[in-house]
Amino acid sequence: MSWPPFDNLCLTPPPEAAAPLGPCLHCQVRHLSVCAVLSHEEINALDTAASLQVLAPGAVLARQGEQRRHVFTVTRGALRLVRLSADGRRQVAGFALPGDFVGLSGAAAHQNDIEALGETELCRFGLDAMQRLGEQFPHLRGKLLERACDELDSAHERMMSLARMNPTERMADFLLTLAARQARAGMPGPSLVLPMPRADIADHLGLTVETVSRCLTALRTRGLIALPGTYRVDILDRRGLETLKAA
Incomplete structure (x- = not known):
């Protein structure tokens, strides 16, 4: 790997x-x-x-x-x-x-x-x-x-939020949260570094690895993100992700 x-x-x-x-x-x-x-x-x-x-x-x-x-x-x-x-x-x-x-x-x-x-x-x-x-x-x-x-x-708020979201909304929220953390660290994007494998994302969001992959594909199909590499996500439509998360 x-x-x-x-x-x-x-x-x-x-x-x-x-x-x-x-x-x-x-x-x-x-x-x-x-x-x-x-x-x-x-x-x-x-x-x-x-x-x-x-x-x-x-x-x-x-x-x-x-x-x-x-x-x-x-x-x-x-x-x-x-x-x-x-x-x-x-x-x-x-x-x-x-x-x-x-x-x-x-x-x-x-x-x-x-x-x-x-x-x-x-x-x-x-x-x-x-x-x-x-x-x-x-x-x-x-x-x-x-x-x-x-x-x-913050942990309590995120736990309550995730409980109300479907898998695709959870993925959108995860990407936006990670993007915000990296922006505060001086990496505003649009390229987002994923320092973890898909299995870790799945175990964090309460999903399967297959569901994580399907959610990423769905977000790409909607034109919200691009997937140039296994550990990179380009956010193409931040407002679209935010709208999806708030749905």
Whole structure:
């Protein structure tokens, strides 16, 4: 199997108003992550606690049920979050793209398997170090809590929305959501990178692989998208997709 061009998920940050101080200020996704709202003093403190971790394609970062010891920011590549039900069924809970914070939870153990889609680079922080930084910088702790609440609200809203959609509408919504995330990351399109195979999309949307393929074909037939490659989708009619999703 050939993998998509994950290097395209390596982003360019906006210019800094002040002179860079440490490696964190060179981070390509700082403008997307919680670090964007931190002071130089807070960034320098994060610098001392951060370490780089690179995952090979398919590598496992954590297993469901393992004790949480670190939190991570994705700086390049992508992760999938997979949960296995009691009867062994696989559900892709979500995907982490550059700028996403992974592992922030009130639970002592990981709630999902976390796996790399292609080569993926992470900025890693130990939980103990993050707790000390939170005590030292209440602003940082508040922003982390705010981000966790935002992600919880977003996940709940998407769950309610997907329950009302048919398969083609789910696919339209998925493509628009991914396009919006990549646009915020400095990749406005119209070419959309899919850092995951069709099987992952199916397990995320509660569909079969065959249904995912049929939905993509249906959207292409309507002239809403083009499919130039296995891991690329060109959005030709964004308004048409939005109208379909809202139907």
